[in-house]
Amino acid sequence: MALVEVKGVSKHFGGLTAVSKVDLAVNAGEVHCLIGPNGAGKSTLFKLIVGLYPPSQGSILFDTVDITAERPYARVQRGMSIKMQAPSVFKELPVRQNIRIALQERLSGAERIAEEDRLLTLLNLGPDSEKLAGALSHGQQQWLEIGMALALKPQLLLLDEPTAGMSPDETFKTGELIKSFNAEGMTVLVVEHDMAFVRQVAQRVTVLHLGKIFARGDLKGILQDEKVAQIYLGK
Ligand code: ADP
Numbered sequence: 001m002a003l004v005e006v007k008g009v010s011k012h013f014g015g016l017t018a019v020s021k022v023d024l025a026v027n028a029g030e031v032h033c034l035i036g037p038n039g040a041g042k043s044t045l046f047k048l049i050v051g052l053y054p055p056s057q058g059s060i061l062f063d064t065v066d067i068t069a070e071r072p073y074a075r076v077q078r079g080m081s082i083k084m085q086a087p088s089v090f091k092e093l094p095v096r097q098n099i100r101i102a103l104q105e106r107l108s109g110a111e112r113i114a115e116e117d118r119l120l121t122l123l124n125l126g127p128d129s130e131k132l133a134g135a136l137s138h139g140q141q142q143w144l145e146i147g148m149a150l151a152l153k154p155q156l157l158l159l160d161e162p163t164a165g166m167s168p169d170e171t172f173k174t175g176e177l178i179k180s181f182n183a184e185g186m187t188v189l190v191v192e193h194d195m196a197f198v199r200q201v202a203q204r205v206t207v208l209h210l211g212k213i214f215a216r217g218d219l220k221g222i223l224q225d226e227k228v229a230q231i232y233l234g235k
C-alpha cells in the first residue's frame with residue numbers, strides 16, 4: 001500500500017533540528033499534500049526522501065525496500081522524480097532543449113522527439129518551445145520544471161511549491177494537470193501553500209510544524225481541524 005515510508009526520520013543542521021522524528025506514509029496512487037508554515041521542514045523532508053541529504057536518524061523505504069543509504073541517482077532509477085522549490089531550468093537553453101536533456105537517458109531518435117512534443121503540449125509550452133527558458137514567465141518556468149521531472153516517467157512525483165508565482169488561472173491548470181497524472185497511476189507528493197489548490201488536488205494531507213508532524217488525515221478532516229487553522233492559517 002505505502003509507496004514511500006518515512007520512519008522516525010530526523011535531520012539536524014548543527015544545533016537546529018529541521019525535521020524531528022517524522023513518520024510519513026505516502027500510499028501508492030494518491031495525491032498527498034504536505035502543508036505547514038514557512039520553516040516547518042517541508043523542503044528538508046523532500047530532500048531526505050530523494051536522498052539529497054542523509055538523515056541524522058531514521059529510515060526511508062520505497063516500495064518496501066530500505067533506500068536510506070542510496071544515492072539520489074539510484075532513487076531516480078527506482079522511479080522518484082522531484083521538482084525542487086528553487087528554480088532549476090537551464091535558462092540559457094531553449095525550452096525544448098531543457099525537456100530533451102531530461103529525456104535523453106530514457107529515449108532517443110523519433111521516439112524522443114514524439115515524447116518532447118507530447119510533454120510540451122501537455123504543459124502548454126508548445127508555442128514557446130524554441131524560446132530560451134529564461135524568457136518564459138515564472139509560471140511557465142514552473143511548468144517546464146514539472147515537465148523535466150515528468151520526463152523521467154516517475155512512479156512518485158515530488159513537487160515542492162509548484163504553483164509559486166503562478167496566477168490563479170495557471171494554478172488551477174496545474175492542479176488539473178496533477179490530477180491527470182494521478183489518474184494515469186502516478187503517486188504525487190506536493191508541498192503547497194495555496195489552500196484552494198490543496199482542496200483541488202489533495203486526497204490526504206500531512207501538516208508539518210516546527211519539524212514535527214502536527215496533524216494528518218483526509219482533506220476534509222484537516223480542513224475542519226481547528227488546531228491546524230490556528231498554526232497554519234493564523235486563525
Ligand atoms: P520549509 O520548506 O517548510 O519552509 P525548510 O525545510 O526549508 O522549511 O527549512 C526548515 C528549517 O531548516 C529552517 O529553519 C531552515 O532555515 C533550516 N534549514 C534548511 N536547510 C538548511 C541547511 N541546508 N542548512 C541549515 N539550515 C537549514
Ligand code: MG
Nearest residue numbers: 042043044085
Ligand atoms: Mg520549502
